[in-house]
Amino acid sequence: MNAIAEAIIAEPARDGLARPLRDLRLSVIDQCNFRCTYCMPREVFDSNYRFLQASERLSFEQMLKLVRAFVALGVEKVRITGGEPLLRRGLETFIERLAAITTLRGAPLDIALTTNGSLLAARARGLRDAGLSRVTVSLDALDDAIFRRMSDVDMPVARILDGIEKAQAVGLAPVKVNAVIERGVNDSQILPLVRQFMNSDIAVRFIEFMDVGGAAGWSNSTVLTARDMRAIVESEFPLIAVDDSDGSATSVNYRIANGQGTVGFIASVSQPFCGKCSRARVSADGQLYTCLFATQGADLKPWLGETTSSEQLIDAINTRWHTRDDHYSELNADRRRSGQRKTWPTVRMSLVGG
Incomplete structure (x- = not known):
């Protein structure tokens, strides 16, 4: 291991704003079986849309090398994302x-997964047995009509609820x-969502509608603030x-x-909350994004071949993280409040995950 990697073991990597590298969001596939209107609207992601071919996606072997390098830089949590990650075979x-990897502190790697829940019921036990720590399920509505309209698929909410129940049951x-x-x-x-889960150990989180990825119809008028959402909950x-x-x-x-x-x-x-962001994102094709609002990534594939050492990969990631100064949401807060629409092409959400 070279001097940079050895120094990082004592002090995790920090970016240009002194934010540590703690979390990796790893997209394993850019395809999804939903067409959520704020992420993958069907008018864009139709039957002719060209998703990554299997040969264009990182192999699991490459992803393992990648994760080990991020762990050497201080990462303690890996969240598997998509697209819909359960569409990725194997x-x-x-x-x-992944579960065999330990962090710099000697603790097991925290492995989480974000899913739309449609395939979760049948896979929950296998995922848990493999070493998955926890799961987050996206569910925007309990009403079937609203759910179908937002997800743009003919699927009952009961199928998602079954997946949530199975995930909880297996631990x-x-x-x-x-x-x-x-x-x-x-x-x-x-x-209704609060009522559904209030007597369980399931945490419900409400997210403001963001102007990222496929959210072409975003405007300030479509945003219900966290403060307003909290007021709705506290009314009951x-x-x-x-x-x-x-x-x-x-x-x-x-x-x-x-x-x-x-x-x-x-x-x-x-x-x-840019000031405390400790997350790096890697797309299914090996691009490193240091912000959800990034317009382009840094290609890591040249360092993922068998002839390239882990130390070289660590150095490449560390160099990119060290120069990171992204804080797009803070910079654009005034623009958002004025009601202006998004004017730049951020990376698509299904490629890099949330």
Whole structure:
């Protein structure tokens, strides 16, 4: 191991704004079986859309080399994303190999997965047995009509709820449910979602509608702020603030006073949290993105071949992270508040994950 890698073991990599590298979001596939209107609208992602071919995606062997390099730089959590990651064949075997990796502190690697839940019921036990730590399920509505309209697929909500139940039953805990809320579209679903999970150990998190990826129809008028969402919840359920120790967490969490559930709010538009962002994102084709609002990535594939050493890969990632100064949400807060639409082509969400 070279001098840079040895130094990193004592001090995790930090970017140009002194933010540590702690979390890796790894997209394993850019395809999805949903066509959510805010992520992969069908008018863009139709039958003629060209997704990555299998030969264009990183192999699991390349991804393992990649994860080990990120762990050497201080990463402690890996979140597997997509697209819909459960569409990638052999995922359980990949997770099993990931689970053998330990962090710089000697702890097991924290492995999470984000899914739309449609394939989760049949896979939950296998994922847990492979070493998956926890799962987050995207569910924007309990009402079938609203759910079908937002996901643009003919699938009942009951199928997603079954996946959540199975995940909880096999011990993929904590299970989290994420709901992207659009004003006038599914804001009526906030209270039903809280009621659905309030007497369980499942955390429900409400996310402000962001102007990223496929959200071509975004405008300030479509954003229901976290403050307003919290007011809706508190109109029926008193909330008690939770003192979270994770300084890089994106969600501000509350405990329901008369239940055992947790409700969180992610104010990514109204209260940007760029200053504590510790996340790197790698797309299914090996591009490193240091911000969800990035317009281009850094290609890591040249360092993922068998003839390239792990130390060279570590150096390449460290160099890119060291020059990172992204804080797009903070810089564009005034533009968003004025109601201006997105004017630059951010990387598509299905390629890099959320």
